Amino acid sequence: MLQRMEFTQLWPDPGTLEIGAQVGLLGPTGRAASRLPFTVANFVSSIDGRASVQGRSGPLGDDGDKAVFRALRGQVDAVLVGTGTLEAERYGRLIRDPAAREHRLDQDLRSEPLLCIVTRSGSLPLDIPLFDEPEAEVIVFSGQEIRVSGVSAQVEVIRVDPEQLTFAAALAHLRREEGVRALLCEGGPSVFGALLREDLVDQLFLTLAPLLAGGGHAPTIANGPPLPEPAAMHLESVLERAGTLFLRYARAT
Numbered sequence: 001m002l003q004r005m006e007f008t009q010l011w012p013d014p015g016t017l018e019i020g021a022q023v024g025l026l027g028p029t030g031r032a033a034s035r036l037p038f039t040v041a042n043f044v045s046s047i048d049g050r051a052s053v054q055g056r057s058g059p060l061g062d063d064g065d066k067a068v069f070r071a072l073r074g075q076v077d078a079v080l081v082g083t084g085t086l087e088a089e090r091y092g093r094l095i096r097d098p099a100a101r102e103h104r105l106d107q108d109l110r111s112e113p114l115l116c117i118v119t120r121s122g123s124l125p126l127d128i129p130l131f132d133e134p135e136a137e138v139i140v141f142s143g144q145e146i147r148v149s150g151v152s153a154q155v156e157v158i159r160v161d162p163e164q165l166t167f168a169a170a171l172a173h174l175r176r177e178e179g180v181r182a183l184l185c186e187g188g189p190s191v192f193g194a195l196l197r198e199d200l201v202d203q204l205f206l207t208l209a210p211l212l213a214g215g216g217h218a219p220t221i222a223n224g225p226p227l228p229e230p231a232a233m234h235l236e237s238v239l240e241r242a243g244t245l246f247l248r249y250a251r252a253t
């Protein structure tokens with residue numbers, strides 16, 4: 001169920017709207033290409049560009065950010081997340097509210113998004129709450145053998161030759177074999193950096209929190225080697241709530 005919360009839209013068309021209206025424009029089912037899901041990423045950042053405070057993103061996000069986070073999760077077929085984030089944020093069930101799961105079924109979505117993980121090392125944080133959830137569906141693309149016996153979650157491991165383990169290959173598999181039309185990347189910065197290098201990001205939802213975090217070595221939203229050239233993005237909308245800015249960008253065509 002989309003949470004009711006008012007935001008001020010600053011651009012385009014200034015006015016008031018609810019977050020459901022903003023995120024609803026995602027249109028997850030209609031935008032997928034035939035070979036790849038429509039892929040959006042969602043991040044929160046401090047004004048000085050930091051993506052975490054003492055190793056967690058939680059201190060950066062306010063109620064509005066959490067509403068965007070939930071609204072995005074509510075609309076996608078699958079969520080992609082890195083092992084670093086799974087562990088740091090202690091992931092559990094993706095949609096906790098039974099009414100929200102019902103709402104998804106009414107929208108012709110599976111009751112909870114499929115959770116996707118790509119790991120080259122095969123090292124998974126199996127002690128996080130997610131793996132204790134019998135209803136959680138997880139797909140892991142791994143460059144190494146993984147033993148997942150003993151977890152309650154439904155985990156499918158797809159072993160991939162390390163040479164062929166790319167996000168493009170994983171996303172193509174999700175589109176082809178799992179019918180994933182809309183994919184939400186929740187990070188972290190290493191995974192997002194890799195997605196950018198493979199040119200797989202269609203849209204970015206960026207929450208700019210009115211905070212300064214300092215710490216020149218703390219991660220930004222994208223880690224790893226730079227792109228050969230900066231990728232141009234088109235500003236789709238700017239929302240404000242309680243001093244926090246909600247920026248939405250689409251790949252420039």
Ligand SMILES: NC(=O)c1ccc[n+]([C@@H]2O[C@H](COP(=O)([O-])OP(=O)(O)OC[C@H]3O[C@@H](n4cnc5c(N)ncnc54)[C@H](OP(=O)(O)O)[C@@H]3O)[C@@H](O)[C@H]2O)c1
Pocket residue numbers: 042043044045050051052055056057058060081082083084085086088089118119120121122123186187188189190191192194219223
């Ligand atoms: N501000 C925000 O919105 C936000 C969002 C999410 C996370 N975070 C923060 O980000 C931090 C975690 O981020 P992170 O960058 O350390 O971890 P991450 O991006 O969540 O996960 C990194 C892992 O992904 C795997 N991976 C698979 N293919 C990869 C590839 N091609 N390139 C890079 N990694 C690949 C690697 O595991 P293998 O070595 O096994 O391949 C790698 O260790 C936490 O502090 C979290 O709180 C912030």
